[in-house]
Amino acid sequence: SAVISQKPSRDICQRGTSLTIQCQVDSQVTMMFWYRQQPGQSLTLIATANQGSEATYESGFVIDKFPISRPNLTFSTLTVSNMSPEDSSIYLCSVGSRGEPQHFGDGTRLSIL
Amino acid sequence: EDQVTQSPEALRLQEGESSSLNCSYTVSGLRGLFWYRQDPGKGPEFLFTLYSAGEEKEKERLKATLTKKESFLHITAPKPEDSATYLCAVGDFNKFYFGSGTKLNVKP
DSSP: OEEEEESSEEEEETTTOOOOEEEEEOOSEEEEEEEOOOOOOOOEEEEEEEETSSSSEOTTTTTSOOEEEEEEEEEEEEESSOOGGGGGGEEEEEEETTOOEEEEEEEEEEOOO | OOOOEEOOOOEEETOOOOOOEEEEEEEOOOOOEEEEEEESSSSOOEEEOOOTTTTTEEEEEEEOOOOOOOEEEOOOOOOOOGEEEEEEEEESSOEEEEEEOEEEEEEO
16 A cells, blocks of 8 residues: 655644645555544545645635645645644545545644644 | 444453444445544554445454444454554545544553
């Protein structure tokens, strides 16, 4: 299965700033996904990022707050913009094909002061 | 509304005490049911995929089964290293729906 690396692994940020999270995969993949996992909670899909097309956002998530780039088949970024304490969470990237298992990175642990 | 429900939320077992975790779902257009293990500070680690009712998969002390509306993860003679949160996800054509997980604690 693909090896997925996320950077940074954790960060502490000030309110009102933005942070870009990187997701690098060791093989070419069509579909990449970004999730949020709040403490003790399950995973909530933020958006699906396919190379060559605009990201598809889930209900409750908007592009202005969570802009995503997908410049090639091995890389994606998620930016968390104008952060507030409510954005404190774990952000996870995954890869997978339709009907197949998704494989995850270890996540970025984000705290907002 | 598409939904995945896991029970129990938490489970404490003695080493060697077998048990089962449940995942029930109401997702139309099911393309697969997936079990994951998540350790603290880590991303979910893929365990099993089940695609059709009656299917079973095994790996070491774990066995996953699937019916039309639910899946079970059976843990036989668990060891402390099996302690983790177990997540189930149901995939339709476009995305995964995750349950809230079962936190398993196996005491030596």
